[in-house]
Amino acid sequence: MTATVHPLNRDTPPSLNPIMSLVAQDMNAVNSIILDRMQSEIPLIPELAGHLIAGGGKRMRPMLTLASAKLLDYPGTRHHKLAAAVEFIHTATLLHDDVVDGSDMRRGKTAANLIFGNPATVLVGDFLFSRSFELMVEDGSLKVLRILSNASAVIAEGEVDQLTAQRRIETDEERYLSIIGAKTAALFAAACRISAVVAERDEATELALDSYGRNLGIAFQLIDDAIDYTSDSETMGKGVGDDFREGKVTLPIILSYARGNAEERKFWEDAIAGHRSSDEDLAYAIRLMRENGAVDDTIERARLYGQRAIDAIAGFHAADAKAAMTETVAFAISRAY
Template sequence: MLVRDDLEACNRLIVDRMQSEVSLIPQLAAHLIAAGGKRLRPLLTLSAARLCGYRGARHVKLAACVEFIHTATLLHDDVVDESALRRGQASANALFGNKASVLVGDFLFSRAFELMVEDGNLEVLRILSAASATIAEGEVLQLITQNDTTTTEAQYLKVIEGKTAALFAAATEVGAVVADQPSARQAAMRDFGMTLGIAFQLVDDALDYSADQAALGKTVGDDFREGKITLPVLLAFQRGDDAERDFWRRTQEERDQGEEDLAHALTLMRRHGALDDTIERARLYGEQAIAALASFPDSAEKTALADVVTFVIERAR
């Protein structure tokens, strides 16, 4: 890995900054942070900075900041979604309770902002703080559209741009900012992160119906049980007949679900090509992400970022 040393430094910093005299905080934080996550978002910050020619150390703190924001949102999301699994093991809220998970999530957000301030760059602070607000907006918008089969694809896209892609975009953009790249290059890195993040979430939404639990790292069918209106549901609903639409209204809007309903939902999605088309949509966004790198000269770092796109899409196999 090209940024192995950087990532190891980032991991050390994460462990150091999640410490507290209040013992439950590092205990709960370590449960999630040490659970084998891919560190994809901090890896993007580190790789983007190196692609842009940066040779200092500021990007390590910013990568840790990005991971703290991500981890805080995971803790909060699992409480909202009442999730029992995260990364293949019991979620923090299942083990420690909702109150502790929310409060430790707040602690990690605070640590992230400390790292932003330590960097001392107002543009970096603007990008990451704006992303934090956008993530919250995306989650609230998802709450509003949940259980509503009249949700449009445009509304769905706005949800995933907010709750997922905004942090990808910020993670890559700050890599260009610390390298003092011109605004066009900063925008290109932001576009790369945004389209990669959308592709990532599209694949995740398809995997919630088609993966096995061990591979997914969380309970398969969570989105269905919670009534989240994701693209596979939208496509199956739009393409279905009246009886099929009644099924989606009953299971997603009324939350009236029986033991066989998840399997039937998957049957309908396959019948109408909803999962395949969701993955194809992800591929198109992946192509946009790679195209955003066109202005950068060929390098090992550029190849590595293109490989990240491939990795994100190929999770659907």
């Protein structure tokens, strides 16, 4: 009997190439819509939006909309505008996030707010949100509008919840998972689910794609939070230790704090309060996480959620699409290595 190779335990490094190849033709159409709809008679709007949109993003969320449609053998084109709407929602949230966080880098480039200022960055984010809703309305489906508008509201709630949890070392794993489920996973879930709506499939299919996207989104954010303590600026496209200095209580910190002795817990309390934020403090934080397995266990949690995502689409029969979407989960987790 031949052993089955687990999709998340493999010798070759996973890649986004399968999903990119699968949706390449559709993605050309989506990119054309994105470029067209980010235009304005006000030159600053396309200039600022283009700084981020053309800044090397993976376009993972709109690709998931397109791949989900392939999984369902959907032959139409309605999902093109909706995939563009998904990307506009994501880009708008990134612009707003960078203002809230005071970020220096995004996708390996200087953050838009440092170049154009906070007011312009917030307003162009608002413009892109508005463009996304125009695209939803043009589609004409109230169900699609409900799914994507709800996701937009949930993302905002998640960001506010994260803001109120900032510098609060008592934040627990349950609240952390609630925050990332809202601020990250909600859009992944909606991006996948809307393809089942345009393909006119039943609710069970919608829920399966929602589950795939939601679990992938949680895994994706868990890895993001892990590599804030293991990677470098060039790999991440943002500053190393940003979460640490901003007092964001992510799972590596929650686990490390819970496992620490009295002296180590005092360090975490001071660090999250903003009193220990030097390079030396960050190096000590990383050493503590390494010693108590906090980062490794965060990655392992991501693998569990990744497997849930893969399991959610196990019943579909479009082999190429299912393989590409499975590989996408493996890629999201492999970023930690």
